[in-house]
Amino acid sequence: MKFIVILLCCLTLCIGALSASSMTITVQVDPADLWYDGGTPSVNPGCTAFRVMMDNSDGFNRTAMSLPLTFYMSGDINSWKVIEYYGLNGFENGGSWWNFRNAFWTRADVGYAPAWDGMGADTINWTGSGTTGMPTGSPLLPRFVYRINFEYPYLNASGVFCIDSCSIPNISPYGMYDWLFEQPSLSFGGPYCWPVKNAPCICGDYNGDNNENLLDVVAMINYIYNGGSITAPCGSDPNGDCGTNILDIIYYINYLYKSGPALKC
Secondary structure: OHHHHHHHHHHHHHHHHHHOOOOOEEEEEOHHHEEEEOOEEEEOOEEEEEEEEEOOOOOOOEEEEEEEEEEEEEEOOOOEEEEEEEEOOOOOOOOOOOOOEEEEEEEOOOOOOOOOOOOOOEEEEEEEEEEEEEOOOOOOEEEEEEEEEEOOOOOOOEEEEEEEEOOOOOOOOOOOOOOEEOOOOOOOOOOEEEEEEOOOOOOOOOOOOOOOOHHHHHHHHHHHHOOOOOOOOOOOOOOOOOOOOHHHHHHHHHHHHOOOOOOOO
């Protein structure tokens, strides 16, 4: 009888440990690239940074992962390009977690040209393996960043952009684009989708005072170098190169004071 009680206790503990598995994988938009359309999170055309958020609360180190993500869009705005993608917070190149493999693979939708045209689902897969892997107890942080550049639409045009997990069969080498995790496996929870449309704001009004002037340049400097925030929903990339840096400040100053080209919002 004592043996049965002990066995039942062990089974209960094991089942409880498995059910406690709660690793989180979700996708968020960089807050600097969001605006709210009647409470609905939306993104402007131009450059947007999408962040895959992950933690590890499973109670063991995950030493093998493969995360294939598919990107697709519908609506009036349906042209976009992948500008860059990279790992961070343990998934960056040269990190100690993934000493065997830490690599991206890309696959543009077959049957369309050129690649990354937004006319079908395009795929970026990351695969990692290592002796350390993602340690248990890792907090919820951005682990991957995918920067997408959406075309600038005509007035009142809109679209919907989505990111989801996927598995593509008949790929060589086998399994390259499979959604793979060590057991217990988990669900991605997608698709994650956002409306893409022009925000109702003045293009270069980065401080939210309904004007374009030197105060917006100051807001940009604080945002880039001092951890400040952009309070208006028109983004922070006036030269449209998908980077937020000193070149945007120069571009804005030329626009304000030297009859430079128009801002790109």
